[in-house]
Amino acid sequence: MRSTSHGMTLTQHLIEEQRKHNNNNITANLRLLIEVISRACRLISYHVSRGALGEAYGSSNKKNIQGEIQKKVDILANSILLEANEWGGNLSAMASEEMEDIHLIPDCFPKGDYLLLFDPLDGSSNIDVNVSVGTIFSVLPYLEGNIPTETSFLQKGSHQVAAGYFVYGPQISLVLTTGYGVNCFTLDRELGSWILTHRNLRIPPDTLEYAINTSNQRHWYAPVQRYIKELIEGEDAARKADFNMRWIASMVSDVHRILHRGGIFMYPADKRTPNKPGKLRLMYEANPMAFIVEQAGGAATNGKNRILDIQPQSLHERVAVFLGSKNEVDRVTRYHLEG
Structure with missing residues (x-):
């Protein structure tokens, strides 16, 4: 054609x-x-x-x-x-x-x-x-x-x-x-x-936008609480910058925005279901989106490990997701590794 x-x-x-x-x-x-x-x-x-x-x-x-x-x-x-x-x-x-x-x-x-x-x-x-x-x-x-x-x-x-x-x-x-x-x-x-x-979409390594469902904030683990607190505190605190939150509750739409103008998308595990590592499906959502994001110069982890390196154990396995602008994903991942 x-x-x-x-x-x-x-x-x-x-x-x-x-x-x-x-x-x-x-x-x-x-x-x-x-x-x-x-x-x-x-x-x-x-x-x-x-x-x-x-x-x-x-x-x-x-x-x-x-x-x-x-x-x-x-x-x-x-x-x-x-x-x-x-x-x-x-x-x-x-x-x-x-x-x-x-x-x-x-x-x-x-x-x-x-x-x-x-x-x-x-x-x-x-x-x-x-x-x-x-x-x-x-x-x-x-x-x-x-x-x-x-x-x-x-x-x-x-x-x-x-x-x-x-x-x-x-x-x-x-x-x-x-x-x-x-x-x-x-x-x-x-x-x-x-x-x-x-052509050749690229995610900027730095961003002032984040996407997360804050209605779950009281259930988040300490690393996510720490990271989001920094973003909310704005330019007068440690990050010395004001961040904007964008949340559509449609992963494709949130990731699409990040691909075009940067940002970080987060769907962390939380205390409501401690036996589950997250909500999003590894095979149907996290893996394809991680592949796309990495190919565009971004990063994607489950908080500790690169998503694309995870060995699936079941077809409908769930996983925590942090993806988008590399420097922000690296920061929140570091907070998880520090405990």
């Missing part, structure tokens, strides 16, 4: 990257997989945009594996991604935040060398009030040749070959990395094409 008068298309970008890197990491099958995901999410964006006019509006009164009430559009988005990616021959299996078990590619379709994980609709609790939501995805290699199992997915985030997210907002955006930087595409709704609009 040639570039339009508006700019380079997603397909053209992926082909050029494939040629530039001599098929190293970016294979034809990976390119096709990303294109299928992008078409599926274009359809999801349509259903999200319908809001109360559509059939997928409101709650379903069903719970997912996480124990969360599913929105009707959660279920629809999950089905769209499964059906779109079954037949292409690029995958051996899929896993979704909305499903307890992995989804094997049916025997009637060819199998591929990749595994796909996704959060079909991140931030879906915001849909009814028309706040931006999104889809997060992660692609892992699969070279075992046998029938995949849950264990096949339990790879460190550093093994990812691609990751990205879609933001369904005033503009429909796709942010993508294949391990060679981060690029942002905007959906041209008239043409139905994803157009490259932001």
Whole structure:
């Protein structure tokens, strides 16, 4: 597909990257997989945009594996991604935040060398009030040749070959990395094409913005209390600067803002559930976002360790998350290490 008068298309970008890197990491099958995901999410964006006019509006009164009430559009988005990616021959299996078990590619379709994980609709609790939501995805290699199992997915985030997210907002955006930087595409709704609009996004190492749910402050552990106290005290205290808090309660939207203008996003573990290391899912949220953030020059830890180095123990494992501008992530991580 040639570039339009508006700019380079997603397909053209992926082909050029494939040629530039001599098929190293970016294979034809990976390119096709990303294109299928992008078409599926274009359809999801349509259903999200319908809001109360559509059939997928409101709650379903069903719970997912996480124990969360599913929105009707959660279920629809999950089905769209499964059906779109079954037949292409690029995958051996899929896993979704909305499903307890992995989804094997049916025997009637060819199998591929990749595994796909996704959060079909991140931030879906915001849909009814028309706040931006999104889809997060992660692609892992699969070279075992046998029938995949849950264990096949339990790879460190550093093994990812691609990751990205879609933001369904005033503009429909796709942010993508294949391990060679981060690029942002905007959906041209008239043409139905994803157009490259932001090349090589970079997160500044310093920031005066932070994102955290302060309603949980009384439950935070001491390192987070210490860090946030410094930010709130402002220019008259140790940090000698005034910080602004931004919190959308939609991870894709908060991370999207950080990618474009810097910041730190935090979802720490807290005292309410001391047996759980955090709330966000390692495989569906933390790993893909950490891959993107690191590729953009930022950092991502669980408070002590680099997220991409964590060895998953289960498909729906949870983790604390601190990601964004490197110097701030390093600071709050240091506070955790100091105890």
